[in-house]
Amino acid sequence: MRRKVIIDQDTLGPATTNLQSVALLLQSPDTEVLGICVPTGDHWRDQQVRHALRFLEILGRTDVPVVPGALMPLVNTPAATAEWERKHGKLIYNGAWDLARPGKWADPHHTPDLPEGNPTTRPAAETAAAFIVRQAHAHPGEITLWCAAPFTDLAQALALEPSLPSLVRELHFMGGVFQAPPGAREFRHTPRREFNIRFDAEAAHAVLRAPWARVTCSPIDVSHHTRATPELFAAIAKSGTPLARYLDQFGHRNRPMWDEVAAATWLDESLVTRFDEYLIDVNVERGPGYGDLLSWDPAFAPGQGERRARVQQQLDDSRFYAAFVALCSR
Numbered sequence: 001m002r003r004k005v006i007i008d009q010d011t012l013g014p015a016t017t018n019l020q021s022v023a024l025l026l027q028s029p030d031t032e033v034l035g036i037c038v039p040t041g042d043h044w045r046d047q048q049v050r051h052a053l054r055f056l057e058i059l060g061r062t063d064v065p066v067v068p069g070a071l072m073p074l075v076n077t078p079a080a081t082a083e084w085e086r087k088h089g090k091l092i093y094n095g096a097w098d099l100a101r102p103g104k105w106a107d108p109h110h111t112p113d114l115p116e117g118n119p120t121t122r123p124a125a126e127t128a129a130a131f132i133v134r135q136a137h138a139h140p141g142e143i144t145l146w147c148a149a150p151f152t153d154l155a156q157a158l159a160l161e162p163s164l165p166s167l168v169r170e171l172h173f174m175g176g177v178f179q180a181p182p183g184a185r186e187f188r189h190t191p192r193r194e195f196n197i198r199f200d201a202e203a204a205h206a207v208l209r210a211p212w213a214r215v216t217c218s219p220i221d222v223s224h225h226t227r228a229t230p231e232l233f234a235a236i237a238k239s240g241t242p243l244a245r246y247l248d249q250f251g252h253r254n255r256p257m258w259d260e261v262a263a264a265t266w267l268d269e270s271l272v273t274r275f276d277e278y279l280i281d282v283n284v285e286r287g288p289g290y291g292d293l294l295s296w297d298p299a300f301a302p303g304q305g306e307r308r309a310r311v312q313q314q315l316d317d318s319r320f321y322a323a324f325v326a327l328c329s330r
Contacts, residue, residue: 002032004142005266006132008069009259010041010095010149013051014116014250018042020228020328021148021174021259022052023243026061027327028267034135034143037128039069041149041199044096044108046071053119058246062121069128070152071108073200078106088288092186093195095150116250129156136167143167146266148174148259150196155203158210170214174262175204176280176293177220178311184224190292194220197282198291205282208307215309217280219293222272222312223261227254232325239329247328257324264323265312271323274314281306 007025012018025031036056038049045068052066078097085091098104124131132153136143145168147154154171158164165171175196180187187193197204208215230253237248265271279301281294296306 002030003144004032004034004139005144005146006034006037006135008037008039008128008145008147008149008153010043011036011038011048011052011055012042013048013055014114015247016042016252017228017255017257017259018148019051019055020247020251020257021263022055023059023247024260024263024267024324024327025146026059026064027243027330029330031267033064034139035065035067035124035131037067037069037131037153039128039149039152040071040073040096040108041196042095043104044071044110045069046109047111049123050111050114050119051116053121053123054114054116055246057119057121058116058242060242065124065131067124067126067128067131070156073150073152073203074155075202076200084286084290095195095199116246127156128153129160132157133161133164136161136164140167141169144169144266145171146173146263147171148196148262150200151203151207152200155200155206158206165210165212168212170216171207171212172216172218172262172266174218174259176217178293178295179221181220181224184220187220192289192292192294194293197293201282201284201291205284208280208282208309209305211307215307216266217309217311218262218265219311220258222315223258224256226257226261226315226317226320228252228257228260229254232321235325236328241329243328260324261315261320264320264327265315268323271316271320272312272314273316276311276313278309278311279306280309280311
């Protein structure tokens with residue numbers, strides 16, 4: 001039987017680490033993607049939904065539903081973040097709310113034309129939270145929740161169905177950072193602050209405290225050194241498939257492959273050569289450490305509801321790159 005997965009991803013496009021990770025999960029012959037849930041994160045939800053729809057059209061995979069997720073975090077807002085920045089300093093990256101960056105805007109419902117062409121298909125009519133709960137009841141114990149976005153959709157699903165952790169197989173997520181990678185400006189002075197966790201810290205706090213049967217964390221630490229090089233895309237381009245042509249045109253070159261590593265290591269766990277086991281949580285106090293990832297060795301945790309997670313620490317780089325090329329060339 002193919003492994004069932006629900007993708008929760010802020011599908012910024014075209015390509016980027018976001019959609020390139022989705023490609024790996026879609027291309028795997030051993031995986032059944034039940035749907036792609038899209039919350040606001042790297043960009044506003046509505047525009048990211050359109051990138052996901054167009055991506056599936058290009059791949060010929062319109063059988064996979066794209067389900068709109070949360071438009072805003074549970075508590076955090078642009079105004080609250082601006083006030084936090086006034087007190088504690090500017091954030092280096094703030095996703096959809098980075099209005100000073102090219103291609104960002106304040107209106108969450110503004111949807112300009114896409115570079116890769118506008119989609120003709122439409123998203124699913126239900127919400128991401130309702131979709132996750134419905135699928136979990138339909139396939140008890142079989143589904144992986146694979147998340148490489150802020151945790152808002154999963155937190156809303158937990159609110160709808162508190163027994164969700166007992167209904168799914170596992171949670172596998174890209175997010176968090178434990179030690180600042182060398183040369184990474186974003187983490188130099190704030191080594192525990194990572195966007196997917198911080199953007200909706202309250203959601204991450206709720207999700208990471210839930211009693212999942214198994215939690216795997218693919219943090220910045222294990223993937224920041226990887227690079228989507230021109231050579232990788234040149235190798236994929238030889239296959240001549242629609243995906244290969246899309247990546248040849250839009251693939252993000254010389255950028256870390258954060259989400260691709262999280263996808264590939266879920267498909268093949270042997271790509272990870274070292275795991276550590278920590279208890280983890282998120283700081284939700286509105287001080288300078290708001291949104292930082294917290295962790296303890298099991299013997300030293302405070303016992304306030306934090307949960308155990310398997311944390312990826314080291315990667316077999318050559319096998320990862322080979323898997324990326326092979327899957328994207330299928």
